[in-house]
Amino acid sequence: MTAKRITIQDVAREANVSVTTISRFLNARYEAMSQETKKRIEQVIEELDYHPNALAQGLKGNRSRMIAVIVVKLSYPFCVSLIRSLSNALTPEGYNVIVCETEGDPKREAHVLKTLLGQQIDAIVIQTNGDNLTELETISKSVPVILVDRKFKLPHATNVLTDNYEASMKMTNHLYAEGYQNVFYVTETPNAISTRSERLQGYLDSSSRYHRTPHVEIVKRGDDVSMQSVVERIKENISKRPIALYTANALIFHEIYPHVQQIDWPSPEKLGLATFDEPDWIKLISPSLTCVRQPVPEMGAWVANLLLQQFKDGYEQPDEAHLKIIPSELIKSESTRLDRGDGTVSDTL
Amino acid sequence: MTAKRITIQDVAREANVSVTTISRFLNARYEAMSQETKKRIEQVIEELDYHPNALAQGLKGNRSRMIAVIVVKLSYPFCVSLIRSLSNALTPEGYNVIVCETEGDPKREAHVLKTLLGQQIDAIVIQTNGDNLTELETISKSVPVILVDRKFKLPHATNVLTDNYEASMKMTNHLYAEGYQNVFYVTETPNAISTRSERLQGYLDSSSRYHRTPHVEIVKRGDDVSMQSVVERIKENISKRPIALYTANALIFHEIYPHVQQIDWPSPEKLGLATFDEPDWIKLISPSLTCVRQPVPEMGAWVANLLLQQFKDGYEQPDEAHLKIIPSELIKSESTRLDRGDGTVSDTL
DNA sequence: CTGTTAGCGCATTCAA
DNA sequence: TTGAATGCGCTAACAG
Numbered sequence: 001m002t003a004k005r006i007t008i009q010d011v012a013r014e015a016n017v018s019v020t021t022i023s024r025f026l027n028a029r030y031e032a033m034s035q036e037t038k039k040r041i042e043q044v045i046e047e048l049d050y051h052p053n054a055l056a057q058g059l060k061g062n063r064s065r066m067i068a069v070i071v072v073k074l075s076y077p078f079c080v081s082l083i084r085s086l087s088n089a090l091t092p093e094g095y096n097v098i099v100c101e102t103e104g105d106p107k108r109e110a111h112v113l114k115t116l117l118g119q120q121i122d123a124i125v126i127q128t129n130g131d132n133l134t135e136l137e138t139i140s141k142s143v144p145v146i147l148v149d150r151k152f153k154l155p156h157a158t159n160v161l162t163d164n165y166e167a168s169m170k171m172t173n174h175l176y177a178e179g180y181q182n183v184f185y186v187t188e189t190p191n192a193i194s195t196r197s198e199r200l201q202g203y204l205d206s207s208s209r210y211h212r213t214p215h216v217e218i219v220k221r222g223d224d225v226s227m228q229s230v231v232e233r234i235k236e237n238i239s240k241r242p243i244a245l246y247t248a249n250a251l252i253f254h255e256i257y258p259h260v261q262q263i264d265w266p267s268p269e270k271l272g273l274a275t276f277d278e279p280d281w282i283k284l285i286s287p288s289l290t291c292v293r294q295p296v297p298e299m300g301a302w303v304a305n306l307l308l309q310q311f312k313d314g315y316e317q318p319d320e321a322h323l324k325i326i327p328s329e330l331i332k333s334e335s336t337r338l339d340r341g342d343g344t345v346s347d348t349l
Numbered sequence: 350m351t352a353k354r355i356t357i358q359d360v361a362r363e364a365n366v367s368v369t370t371i372s373r374f375l376n377a378r379y380e381a382m383s384q385e386t387k388k389r390i391e392q393v394i395e396e397l398d399y400h401p402n403a404l405a406q407g408l409k410g411n412r413s414r415m416i417a418v419i420v421v422k423l424s425y426p427f428c429v430s431l432i433r434s435l436s437n438a439l440t441p442e443g444y445n446v447i448v449c450e451t452e453g454d455p456k457r458e459a460h461v462l463k464t465l466l467g468q469q470i471d472a473i474v475i476q477t478n479g480d481n482l483t484e485l486e487t488i489s490k491s492v493p494v495i496l497v498d499r500k501f502k503l504p505h506a507t508n509v510l511t512d513n514y515e516a517s518m519k520m521t522n523h524l525y526a527e528g529y530q531n532v533f534y535v536t537e538t539p540n541a542i543s544t545r546s547e548r549l550q551g552y553l554d555s556s557s558r559y560h561r562t563p564h565v566e567i568v569k570r571g572d573d574v575s576m577q578s579v580v581e582r583i584k585e586n587i588s589k590r591p592i593a594l595y596t597a598n599a600l601i602f603h604e605i606y607p608h609v610q611q612i613d614w615p616s617p618e619k620l621g622l623a624t625f626d627e628p629d630w631i632k633l634i635s636p637s638l639t640c641v642r643q644p645v646p647e648m649g650a651w652v653a654n655l656l657l658q659q660f661k662d663g664y665e666q667p668d669e670a671h672l673k674i675i676p677s678e679l680i681k682s683e684s685t686r687l688d689r690g691d692g693t694v695s696d697t698l
Numbered sequence: 699c700t701g702t703t704a705g706c707g708c709a710t711t712c713a714a
Numbered sequence: 715t716t717g718a719a720t721g722c723g724c725t726a727a728c729a730g
Contacts, residue, residue: 005411005491007707018717023709032715049487051467055408056707059722062354064404066447074433075629084423087450091461096468098415098445101436112440118400119445142354258632280424281630283607356723367701372725381699405723408706 006050015044026052058120067307068116070100070109070126077250077280078296079127082148085300086125093308095122106131113139123307128152130192141317144310146303151194151323158306158322160299164195164276167292167328168202171246171274174290174330176210179338180272181241183207184215186230186256187248199248199276219252227256231263234271242338244272250279250291257285272336287334295326302326355399364393375401407469416656417465419449419458419475426599426629427645428476431497434649435474442657444471455480462488472656477501479541490666493659495652500543500672507655507671509648513544513625516641516677517551520595520623523639523679525559528687529621530590532556533564535579535605536597548597548625568601576605580612583620591687593621599628599640606634621685636683644675651675 008026012019017037024032025041044050058064069086071079087097098121102109110132116124123144126136130152136145137154145157152159175183185203190196200216207214217233219226230245237243245260247253253275265271266287273285278293302324357375361368366386373381374390393399407413418435420428436446447470451458459481465473472493475485479501485494489505496508524532534552539545549565556563566582568575579594586592594609596602602624614620615636622634627642651673 005707008709009707019708020710020717021715024716027709034715037715051463053408053469053707054467055404055413055469056722057709058404059402059408059707059724060709062722074429074436080423080429083448084450087423087448091449091464094464096447096449096464099432099436099448100440100445101433114400115440115443115445118403120402120404254630254632258635261635279630281603281628281633283603284630284633286607286610354723357725358723368724369701369703369726370699373700376725383699386699402723405706406725408708408723409725411706 005053006048008050008052011041011044011048011050014048015041017041062120063122063311064120065094066096066098066119066121067123067125068098068100068112068119068121070102070112070124070128072102072104072127072129074099074101077277078149078294081296082125082127082300085297086304089301089304090307102128104129110135122311125303125307142315144307144315146306148299148303149195151198153321155321156317156319158303158318158324160303160324160326161195162294162299162328163325164198164328165202165205167294167330168199168276169206170202170330171276171290171292172203172206173210174332175244175246175272175274175336176206176212178244178272178336179242180244180336182212182215182237183244183246184217184230184234185246185248186217186219186252188221188252189218196248203246219256221251221255224255224259227259230256231259234260235263238270242270242272244274244336247275250275250277253277253289254279254281266335268335268337269339272338274336278331285335287337290333290336291331293329293331295328298326354402355397357399357401360390360393360397360399363397364389366390411469412471412660413469414443415445415447415468415470416472416474417447417449417461417468417470419451419461419473419477421451421453421476421478423448423450426626427498427643430645431474431476431649434646435653438650438653439656451477453478459484471660474652474656491664493656493664495655497648497652498544500547502670504670505666505668507652507667507673509652509673509675510544511643511648511677512674513547513677514551514554516643516679517548517625518555519551519679520625520639520641521552521555522559523681524593524595524621524623524685525555525561527593527621527685528591529593529685531561531564531586532593532595533566533579533583534595534597535566535568535601537570537601538567545597552595568605570600570604573604573608576608579605580608583609584612587619591619591621593623593685596624599624599626602626603628603630615684617684617686618688621687623685627680634684636686639682639685640680642678642680644677647675 008019008022012022022041030038067090069083073079083099090097100112113132113135121143125146125148127149133152133154139145140156147157147159149161151161172183187200190200204214217230219230234243268287274290276292278291282289357368357371361371371390379387416439418432422428432448439446449461462481462484474495474497476498482501482503486503488494494506496506498510500508500510521532536549539549553563566579568579583592617636623639625641627640631638
């Protein structure tokens, strides 16, 4: 039934050389081998359709050529994009990507880490809530641990993210500068996650810089009532002056948009719409949506490069934490265009 | 630097038993072991924070506890959803999911399969274009190969998909029954992929059943001109009678919607809108979108179960191909509601 | 109830 | 330029 797997022994026998020579061939150490032998081996391998057993190689070399990517939720575009870029950069180099989802649950995260520990994973890239930092600290002793998206101080790990504070500040600046009198910032409950709090802070600081009263609206994803009530509050204010609605991420935007739509949209003149994140359904919004494009593919590529480098040089636990910031891009679009007709821009800063 | 890994030997020594006993413990064969010993081992493992080396286990048992999921593109909701459901079902059972993206490129697919061959993958779940069937056939000799989403006859593999023909037929029926005189079917170039051709055929057969002229519009994703021209053609016809636009998948819908929107929407009275697939941005469309919901999570769960079963029983290459169809669900919604005011439904069949 | 031992497939000394 | 021998960490006979 099950076809017997071809091993290095079979190849050696067939090629009339020792397994050592085959091993050398596999590891591209051709310098210690006659052209003849090399060619013969090549042939035999082809004939037998031989594929070295990665498990055995790994057992020997104490590596698995596998990299774990642990994300909160696969349905978040951020996560998918990250995985894609990592996978695209690492697969050609012979590494496989294992994906794990935590749903933001510390227990699931812990469980995943535990399993992975036995898998001889070569590296961990993780979007964490920060509930298993000591565990991660331990892991980073033996393999690279890279924290993405969220800021945490792990003494010996690399942390890759965008400057959420600055990007959010720029976005808010843009909205005020464009002429919106008030910006309603819609976010989920602020918590310890840096991403969330920094975006909020960026908004707050911009507001204070422009001497405007901040309007922070807390919503709960999946709770239509909370979304609707934000819209109600906007309605109360909108009569007087143009208002902008700025959501802390695309998921919130996605949920609140249907409500906004039924009320004062499309009309950037009265209500500007903007969001953090560049959603993949952005084309569906018309007029086109102003947003913050996070450099996720770049982040993935950067991480992949770092890892490949470390694999080549041999990993050593870094002495100190390293923080890598990749800037986001503000995409100004129609959904926040306030055409005042007089050609001026009322930057009231 | 790198902390020495704890091995089964260390545990054995510390617990004053042989490695065999530890091994038994690890494999939950407690029946051959005193309570005392068991407890001691438990303790030591805890103390030493020991994690069995999965590579070594795999090398021995000729399995890796890893399952490869090969999809066309991670940015397709179908793929993400499939991976999620597989991962959710398999992770708790101690299996890891390796994801691979092919972009529909036969070469990339071949390359991925080749690498995987060495990884001692325990199973392959693949959404293929059918360019490497002989390779897959070979692989299925030793591990389960499950084809998803698309129909191919691999003599010894399981094929899981939805009935695209029937679902598309039902959708089209619905549109005609609702009173739309013409249905414009928008698809990419029909090709060998069953998914695509069957959806088209379902549309065609429904049209002929309703004695309507089919209007098949071929577009190219990423080509706005092709999208726009479909809309132009619809405009030419729309004056007389209500027309429905039905896209072969959500990606096409996503691209054509902005064009439609600028012309005759929202007005299901004149132009009905429907799509195969239930996109995750569906809430953004208003009035709510009529669509075909594919049972992707169910497919994933079914596949996961099958695999777990086969792992338990020991895999044997099946004698014949097995086709598993999981029905889709037609979601009738506002975007194709033709209110004729007289309370009747003009089912002109 | 417990231990000894022989590989799993490969990479790597050390010799030749 | 090549090979024999050892062991990576674990499991599974086979003994006791």
